[in-house]
Amino acid sequence: MNGVKGVLYRETQVLRSRIWKVLASSAVSPFLFLVAFGYGIGRFASVDGVNYLTFLIPGLVAMSSLNQSYGISGEINISRFYFKVFDEYLLAPVSRWEIVAGEVLYGVIKGLIPVVIILAYGFIAGAGLKMSLLFIPVMLVHLIVFSLLGIIVALVVKNHGDQMSVNTFVITPMIFLSGTFYPVDKMPFLAGVLAHISPMTYSTKLIRCSLIGTECDIWLNMGVMLGSAAVLFIIAGRILNGVEG
Amino acid sequence: MNKISVRSLTKVFGAHKAVDGISFDVEEGSILALLGPNGAGKTTTINMLTGLTIPASGEIRYDGTLFDPQNRRIKQTIGVVPQHNNVDRDLTVYQNLKAHGILFGVSSLNNKIANALDFSGLAAHADKTAGNLSGGMKRRLIIARALLHEPSVLFLDEPTVGLDASVRRTMWDFIRSINQDKRCTVLLTTHYIEEAEMLSDRVMIMDKAKIVTEGTAAGLKARVGKWALDIYRNGKTETEFFETRDAGLERLGALSDTASIRETNLEDVYLTITGRRIDA
Numbered sequence: 061m062n063g064v065k066g067v068l069y070r071e072t073q074v075l076r077s078r079i080w081k082v083l084a085s086s087a088v089s090p091f092l093f094l095v096a097f098g099y100g101i102g103r104f105a106s107v108d109g110v111n112y113l114t115f116l117i118p119g120l121v122a123m124s125s126l127n128q129s130y131g132i133s134g135e136i137n138i139s140r141f142y143f144k145v146f147d148e149y150l151l152a153p154v155s156r157w158e159i160v161a162g163e164v165l166y167g168v169i170k171g172l173i174p175v176v177i178i179l180a181y182g183f184i185a186g187a188g189l190k191m192s193l194l195f196i197p198v199m200l201v202h203l204i205v206f207s208l209l210g211i212i213v214a215l216v217v218k219n220h221g222d223q224m225s226v227n228t229f230v231i232t233p234m235i236f237l238s239g240t241f242y243p244v245d246k247m248p249f250l251a252g253v254l255a256h257i258s259p260m261t262y263s264t265k266l267i268r269c270s271l272i273g274t275e276c277d278i279w280l281n282m283g284v285m286l287g288s289a290a291v292l293f294i295i296a297g298r299i300l301n302g303v304e305g
Numbered sequence: 306m307n308k309i310s311v312r313s314l315t316k317v318f319g320a321h322k323a324v325d326g327i328s329f330d331v332e333e334g335s336i337l338a339l340l341g342p343n344g345a346g347k348t349t350t351i352n353m354l355t356g357l358t359i360p361a362s363g364e365i366r367y368d369g370t371l372f373d374p375q376n377r378r379i380k381q382t383i384g385v386v387p388q389h390n391n392v393d394r395d396l397t398v399y400q401n402l403k404a405h406g407i408l409f410g411v412s413s414l415n416n417k418i419a420n421a422l423d424f425s426g427l428a429a430h431a432d433k434t435a436g437n438l439s440g441g442m443k444r445r446l447i448i449a450r451a452l453l454h455e456p457s458v459l460f461l462d463e464p465t466v467g468l469d470a471s472v473r474r475t476m477w478d479f480i481r482s483i484n485q486d487k488r489c490t491v492l493l494t495t496h497y498i499e500e501a502e503m504l505s506d507r508v509m510i511m512d513k514a515k516i517v518t519e520g521t522a523a524g525l526k527a528r529v530g531k532w533a534l535d536i537y538r539n540g541k542t543e544t545e546f547f548e549t550r551d552a553g554l555e556r557l558g559a560l561s562d563t564a565s566i567r568e569t570n571l572e573d574v575y576l577t578i579t580g581r582r583i584d585a
Contacts, residue, residue: 066408070393073404077395077434144391150357151385152408153377301375305357 063158064165067149071166074135086128086174090120094181097241108243108274110188117182117189118268119240121175122202126260129171129203130231132163133210137223140214147305156300160211160293167207168200175199187272194270194278201285202263208292209259215299239264259288307369308333308458308490309354314363316349323349325514326363331458336484336491338505340498340571342583345511347494348388351460354492355385367458381409384456384489388463390443394436398427398446401435402453409454417453425449425479441472445479452483459483461493465500477503496583498571510575517578526569529577536564544573 075082094116102113139145149159182189217223237251238244238260247255255261262281269276309331316324324346331337339347352358354365356374365372367379393401402421406414422428425445430438435446444464451459464480465473481504484491495501501508502522509519518525530546532553546569547553553566575583 062408062410066404069407070396070400070404073400074393074395143394144387144389145393147357147387147391148405148408151355151380151383152405153380153410154408155375155377302359304359305352 061158063149063152063154064162066152066154067159067162068165070145070148071132071135071163072169075166075170082128082170082173083177086124087177089127090124090174090178090181093120094185098185098187110272110274113185114187114189114272115268116241117178117185117187118271119264121178121199121271122238122260122264122267123235123240124174124178125171125199125203126206126231126235128174129167129207130210130213132167132170132207133214134220134223136163136211136214137217137220141219144305150303150305156303157297160208160296160300163211164204164207164293167210168203171203171207172199189271190273192270192273195267198263198266198270198282198285201282201289202267204289205259205263205285205292208289208296211296212292212299215296215303234258234260237261239268259285262288306333307331308335308367309492310366310369311354312364312366314350314353314365315361316346316353316358317361322514324353324360327511327514327516328363329509329516329519331490331492332506333490334484334488335506336480336493336504338501338508339492339494339511340496340501340508340575340583341494341511342496342581346514347511348462350511351385351462351492351494355383355460356380357385381454382457384451384454384459386444386447386451386459386461386464388466388494390440390447392435392438392443392446392450394434396435397432398422398435398438399431401446402450405450406453411454417455421449421453424452441468441476444468444472444476448479448483452487452489455487456489458490458492461491463494463496465495465497473500480504498583501571508571510571510578512575512579518574522571525571525574529569529573531569532566533569533573534564534566536560536562538562544576546573546577 098113098116102111102116105112107115136146213223213226217226237255238258244252244255244261262284265276266281268274307330312328313326314324315326339350341347349358353360359374370379372379399418402418403414406418411417422431425448427442427446427449430442438446465476468476480491483489505522507519508522508525510517530548532547532550534545534547534553534556536543545556557564557566572583
């Protein structure tokens, strides 16, 4: 387990050194969405029988936590290609799976920061959140899946430019087509098809269901997320086994 | 006894052969310098020996045991000082060492970090952010980091590149003390002639992905002649070699061109074999 501990120690120390920047980036964007959509539109609209502000909060939790956990991708990318710090992991007498697990744990920790901030916004705004215990495993599996996705992208791309392309053509559309701002079943046909390919659609449903009590098939959605996590973990480990410094 | 044995090691990047079937041995407790110009294949060789790069073919043995990049037991005995100053810029000197120590499962970590800080002369800078260190201090931190888990083999890739002359000499003393005090086998790459001559027990010269010659620095120089006469003719320098200084001086006396006599160096060996200067 030295690999997990070593990677986690290094990454969390870096996080500590940048904590104010991470807090600011986690706080500002959801705040603007809340002001623009929650207060601007939310006062006049309701979705699936709930006030739009209440509907929006779980979407923002899903989106912002994804941004932070997937965001480790950029950090791995920079440490691989620019600062070569990632070589330290590759040289260490640890299994490559341990490196993946360490990075995933870091992604989970980083992803939890906006969750706390947005929940605080929700309570302050009186969004009527009814959080259940299901929220904890749901958030964990959501953050694990998108940390793994971040790791895979960072290991597959050849440079920072490729990384930006993946963000633009995959991650951003996924965020907008996964029920963050409005229900997937209200989307046009093609967008709805794409939404069902995205794991975020399933985690957003679960987050909404565990946070504001909307209905969803917990076992189906959780099954998809756990399956995605298992598949992505295997893919990440296999790719990392072939990565060279 | 050989600490490292390499046989027919090859690495290919696309259509380019970066290392082409090289074979060599490194004796336990010795310092071997891999000398050659940029692009000769020195760093790729080190990367394969440390598991950072996967060879296309060939074999590497440590103490007779076959090595592959997943061999954790052997990796535990290897320390690497890369060419790039890959310190964690956001972490302090202490945190850089601690992260490495955890990855390598170092016991009594705090004591060993304290020793590493003393040995590298960085004790007063332990809480300084590594990104704010000078080039020489970053280099020393990387060496301290590479030694923290007490490896029996240390790889140094261009250890003094980018350092000024005085820091370079301090670094040479540091490397010598690692070899002697810590009983560490050292393999270093360099394109500095003087560095290879000053530090190594044996020198291996690489050019265009192959080993072109190897031996002690004195032995290699003796092969071309102990004295070199540089003759400046038509804006170019031509070099002739002589076994004795007197023979060189006799030739100098017979010349109408400007010329100077000096002892041969490893660059002359490289020039004689490849027809080019090492920095060409």
